[in-house]
């Protein structure tokens with residue numbers, strides 16, 4: 001993020017979704033426009049909405065609706081998929097269990113991650129090994145979500161191709177060793193109405209200010225609650241107000257390192273001051289778990305020749321966050 005933006009741009013990525021895998025795309029005016037808009041958005045707000053993404057609005061709604069149904073189940077039922085260190089930090093966390101900058105967040109969530117087989121990345125991934133805990137209720141939850149994940153993975157791959165071109169990188173810069181085997185994270189999140197949280201455990205934030213950890217985030221948020229806020233350079237909080245049928249996208253820490261800061265992630269937070277329970281479903285498209293990410297040469301050259309960030313192994317960054325994010 002590098003500007004005093006007052007609003008988050010909306011990009012119709014239809015031409016990108018349709019043409020980005022087509023060898024003849026280089027001359028497509030519609031696609032070139034999208035790439036310019038992505039470049040501006042990544043430089044200014046670090047956030048943008050996408051429409052024309054090809055995922056039916058009915059699926060976006062259905063995914064939020066099953067999430068809402070789950071959070072409205074009795075606590076004992078939700079605890080059947082409780083997140084613990086033994087579950088690889090996968091599963092359900094109650095309100096206040098997630099902590100940001102030392103303060104409990106007023107949200108409940110189910111965390112899902114790319115399954116990791118024991119030993120796959122050696123000691124690096126040990127704390128997160130395992131497969132996901134899916135609830136029995138509502139029925140079909142896992143099939144619905146697995147289909148959703150597969151669609152969002154493909155959409156994210158295409159948007160990252162667009163971002164590669166926007167940066168002036170090769171089309172496949174975020175494939176192969178960088179993100180050819182992208183690690184994904186899915187967070188199904190519920191933000192209760194403040195008055196419904198016992199006073200002694202209540203804080204004023206649904207999710208404290210943070211940047212996301214990987215490459216690209218796609219948020220599917222409720223249509224009727226305005227709660228996600230994005231910080232501009234002057235420190236003003238700008239609402240990412242709901243626009244039905246869109247995803248709110250933002251860039252993450254790995255893109256900052258790789259681009260040597262040409263694209264920077266933006267601080268954001270969630271405050272639900274509304275009289276409604278808010279649901280959002282965030283999909284995080286990340287590097288390969290074992291990718292060692294460092295400023296790439298052509299981005300260094302564009303930014304004065306010196307690397308501004310040290311090399312980071314994505315999986316180490318993630319595990320360090322996951323191990324410190326919870327009080328259980």
Ligand SMILES: N=C(N)NCCCC[C@H](N)C(=O)O
Nearest residue numbers: 098099100101210212213325
């Ligand atoms: N995978 C992602 N990005 N999750 C975002 C959660 C942000 C809050 C977390 N407690 C933190 O402090 O990072």
Ligand SMILES: O=C(O)CCC(=O)C(=O)O
Nearest residue numbers: 187219221228270280282
């Ligand atoms: O709930 C939202 O709108 C955003 C959540 C978020 O920023 C996150 O989980 O990283």
Ligand SMILES: [Fe+2]
Nearest residue numbers: 210211212268
């Ligand atoms: Fe976030």
